[in-house]
Amino acid sequence: MALIKKALFFAVAAVFLYTTIIPNHLLAEVSATIHKGDPSFPDTYEQSRDRFRTYDTVLSKRWSEVSETSIPVSEAENLSIDLLKAEANASKDTLIVLSSGTHGIEGYTGSAMQDLFMKDFAGKLNPDTTGVYLIHSINPWGMKNNRRYNENNVDLNRNFISDWSTFDLNVNKTYKQLENFFEPEKKIGSIVKHDAEFTASLAKTALTVGTDQVESALLTGQYTNPKGVYYGGSRDEKSTVLMKREFNSILETDYKQIIHIDLHTGYGPRYQMSIFSSSAETLTQEEAEAAYSYPLVFTPDSEEYYASTGDLTEYFTALAKEKAPEKTFYSTTFEFGTLGDGTVDSIQSLKRTIEENQLYHYGASSSLSRLIIEGRYKELFYPHENKWRSKATADFSQALTGVLTYKKAL
Numbered sequence: 397m398a399l400i401k402k403a404l405f406f407a408v409a410a411v412f413l414y415t416t417i418i419p420n421h422l423l424a425e426v427s428a429t430i431h432k433g434d435p436s437f438p439d440t441y442e443q444s445r446d447r448f449r450t451y452d453t454v455l456s457k458r459w460s461e462v463s464e465t466s467i468p469v470s471e472a473e474n475l476s477i478d479l480l481k482a483e484a485n486a487s488k489d490t491l492i493v494l495s496s497g498t499h500g501i502e503g504y505t506g507s508a509m510q511d512l513f514m515k516d517f518a519g520k521l522n523p524d525t526t527g528v529y530l531i532h533s534i535n536p537w538g539m540k541n542n543r544r545y546n547e548n549n550v551d552l553n554r555n556f557i558s559d560w561s562t563f564d565l566n567v568n569k570t571y572k573q574l575e576n577f578f579e580p581e582k583k584i585g586s587i588v589k590h591d592a593e594f595t596a597s598l599a600k601t602a603l604t605v606g607t608d609q610v611e612s613a614l615l616t617g618q619y620t621n622p623k624g625v626y627y628g629g630s631r632d633e634k635s636t637v638l639m640k641r642e643f644n645s646i647l648e649t650d651y652k653q654i655i656h657i658d659l660h661t662g663y664g665p666r667y668q669m670s671i672f673s674s675s676a677e678t679l680t681q682e683e684a685e686a687a688y689s690y691p692l693v694f695t696p697d698s699e700e701y702y703a704s705t706g707d708l709t710e711y712f713t714a715l716a717k718e719k720a721p722e723k724t725f726y727s728t729t730f731e732f733g734t735l736g737d738g739t740v741d742s743i744q745s746l747k748r749t750i751e752e753n754q755l756y757h758y759g760a761s762s763s764l765s766r767l768i769i770e771g772r773y774k775e776l777f778y779p780h781e782n783k784w785r786s787k788a789t790a791d792f793s794q795a796l797t798g799v800l801t802y803k804k805a806l
């Protein structure tokens with residue numbers, strides 16, 4: 397056993413030497429270069445929002461009742477959640493809801509997919525029977541500041557709790573146990589020293605509890621450490637209040653069918669977007685992949701499936717069941733994998749998540765360290781590679797076509 401542990405430690409250390417420290421200098425160069433590829437992928441929050449605000453004129457050509465609403469989240473910083481609605485002209489059969497930026501920084505890819513929806517799908521829908529509802533940047537502060545979390549360090553996709561008064565904030569005990577690993581309380585120094593320290597800390601933690609435990613302690617969300625990662629908050633955040641209100645009003649409409657897709661990046665294989673179902677999905681993985689004519693659907697029976705608390709699609713699904721059981725309802729996540737799903741990729745995701753949070757709360761004494769850590773984090777949620785972006789676009793088209801066709805909305 398001791399030998400295996402020793403071997404594991406050296407394997408982890410070796411992997412980090414080759415995957416983390418060596419490419420740092422390459423990454424710094426990459427960050428400094430401006431990449432011009434598909435213009436659908438925006439560079440800034442403002443650019444993305446300005447474009448979104450032009451879509452109403454496009455939809456007005458086919459839908460007679462179109463409205464664009466901007467809900468301020470912070471007046472001081474000019475941040476808002478933007479809503480675009482087009483009501484079915486004759487019979488309210490289906491409403492398609494497409495939301496982006498629940499995890500701020502993931503909103504750039506989400507925005508690109510909403511743009512694609514406008515270019516390739518809006519013209520194919522039947523405006524007499526189908527309504528469209530696009531939601532831009534549920535977490536605008538996070539999008540603007542390139543963070544997954546919002547202005548209060550809250551992960552909004554862990555914040556959709558039905559009733560906080562009965563919710564157990566101590567639900568994630570493993571996170572609390574590993575808090576020293578997840579939250580190093582110090583300023584980041586030189587990048588080489590920082591990377592070496594992480595490797596040592598990970599090896600120590602992995603030997604104590606195992607990497608699977610570390611990953612699950614993180615993904616499910618935690619409610620005890622406000623400066624920690626994947627913190628779900630202790631009450632409804634402002635964006636959550638607004639979205640809960642919108643979800644309620646959607647369920648009060650006459651639409652017989654509601655199809656909602658929340659757009660995310662990060663989890664899963666790098667070049668294959670996954671449809672990540674809510675726990676209400678009754679199809680098995682194999683059945684869902686056949687139904688949606690799509691090669692990767694995670695369903696509750698999938699090995700890789702995980703449930704997190706306070707998830708937006710789970711909340712919306714439960715609310716629909718309670719408030720509008722007569723409607724046909726489907727809410728899911730489209731998840732664009734970024735680094736990949738191998739062990740090394742998962743460790744990299746974990747590392748980038750932890751170090752960016754450390755940087756945010758405690759800063760860095762070296763500007764190169766800051767640049768590298770911010771660059772790595774951006775790549776974790778918004779890869780610059782053209783090949784990644786064009787595959788993401790193709791996958792979105794294929795998956796959306798599959799889902800809408802199966803639901804008879806296309």
Ligand SMILES: [Zn+2]
Binds near residue numbers: 499502
């Ligand atoms: Zn996400």
